[in-house]
Amino acid sequence: MILVCPISDLPPGAAIRVDGEPPIAVFNADGDLYAVDDTCTHQDASLADGWLEGCLIECPLHASCFDLRTGKATGPPAKRPIRTYPVAVVDGMIQIDDTAELGAA
C-alpha cells in the first residue's frame, strides 16, 4: 500500500506522480480517482504531465491516449495498455494498492 497525499491536495483535474519502481500517476478526473503506471508504453514520458479529458489521459510527448478506467491504449502511437491500480481514500489520505494483480486492459 502506498500513501499518496491528502485528498484535499488533489482537486479535480489534478495529477500527481509517485516516484518508485515503476512510478505511478494518480489523477482526479472530476472527482473520480485513478492510479496508473506513469510511464507511457510507447516511449519514455510521464503521463502525470499529460492532458486529462474525462477518463482519458493523453501523453504529453506523442499524444498517445489511455483510458484511465481500464488502462487500455485508445489512441496511437501506444499499442500496449498501462497498468491500473486500485486506489482509495482512507481517513482523507489517498492510498494505492500496488500489490494487486495486473490491471485489466
Next chain:
Amino acid sequence: MKSIAIVGASLAGLRSAQALRQHGFDGRLTVIGAERHLPYDRPPLSKDFLLGKVDEADLALAEPEDYTELAAHWRLGVLAERLDAAGGRIALSDGTEVRADGVLIATGGTPRTLPGTKSVAGIHTLRTVEDAIALRAALAEKPEHVVVVGAGFLGAEVAASARSLGLSVTVVEALNVPLAPVIGRELGAIAGALHADHGVGLICGHGVAGLLTSTEPGQRRVRTVCLGNGRELPADLVIVAIGMRPNSDWLAGSRIPVNNGVLTDAGWLTEIPTVAAVGDVARHERGPSGVRHEHWTSASEEPVIATANLLAGRHTAHCSCRGYFWSDQYGVRIQFAGSIAPSDDVRIIDGDPADRTFLAEYHRNGVTTGVLAMNMTKGFNRARRTLALEEDACPNCSSGESGGKRRPADEPTSSIPSIRA
C-alpha cells in the same frame, strides 16, 4: 472510390491506411513500401535503438491484429517507379503494376549525402533501420574520433548517443548558430550549448570542404574531415545529418507538380484531386512558398485530413495545426510548437536556460507564434494548447475538437516519493 493505393509504408502511409478505414472506406487498399519492413517508428533509431535499449520488434507501429483489421495488401520491398494519375496506374520496380482509383503519396525522403562519398567506408547516414544497425555496429567498434556533420536535431541526437557510449565526438555545423532557421538564434545557441555541456566539440560556421581517405585493400576509408576554413579533423566514423531530399523523382511525367516536395493544397490534395500527398514528401499550401514539415507528428496527423478529402474528391477539410516536434538529447527533452520566424522575439516564461530547464515563447507583433521548452513538458503542453486555441477549429487540435473542454492535468503535479503504509 473502389480502390486506393498508398505509396509509402512508414508512419504517414500506415496512418493513411488507418484513417481511410476509419472514414469508412471498405474498398481495396494497397500499400506499397520501398523497404521490406512493415511500418516502424524512426525516432528511436537515433537514440534508444542506437544504444541497444530497444530492438526491431519494439519499433513496430502496429500489432498483427491491427493489420488483420486494416485488410490492406502490402507490397513491400518494391519501389514505385511511375505514376499515371489519370489512368490510376502505378508501375513498380518488380515489373508489376497497381491500379487504383485514388493514390496517396507518402514516399518520405532520402538523406542528403556529401558529394563523392558513396564508396567511402566509415561514412553513415541515418534514416532506415538498416542504417541504424550499420551505425550501431560502427559505434561498437569504438572509433577514436567520431565526427557528426550537421547540428540539427538528428545530428545532435546521434552525437549525444555516441557520446553516451563514451566516444570522442565533434559536431560540425555550416550555420553560425545551430538550428537558427528552425528555433531562432537565441534558443538555437542554447540548444547548441548542450554539446559543450557534455564534452562534445561543436564547430559552427564552416561547411565540409572534403575528406581525406586511406586506402585499405579493396576500400577507401575516411580518415580526415576537411573544413571550409582549412581545418582538418581526424575522423574514423562520420555521420552525415544534413537533411533529406523528398522522394518525388518517380513522379516525373505524372503531371503532379513537384518543387522540393509534392505540391498540395491546404487539404493535402494535389492538382489532380484523386491524388493526395502527406508526410515528409508533401509541401502543402501555406504562405508564399508552402510548408513541408519533416516531423513525426505531421506524418501522423496529416493523413486524417488528406484521406477525408481524397474520399470526398475535393477539399472539404484542412488543418491549421502548427508544427510540433521534440528531440531527446543528452538527457534533455526539447519540445517546440508553432510557426515562427527566426527574428521573432523570445521571452523566457519559466525556468532558466542556464539550467537547461525552461519554457520560452516567441512573439511577433503582439502575437504568440511559438513555444519551446527544455525539460518542462507540462508547462510546454499548457502553452501549446493556448497556442492552438488561436488557430481555426481543426479536428487535429483538441482545442477545436472539444471547444476547449480539455485541460492539462492541473497543479499540483509534483512528484512525490513513495511512502509505504
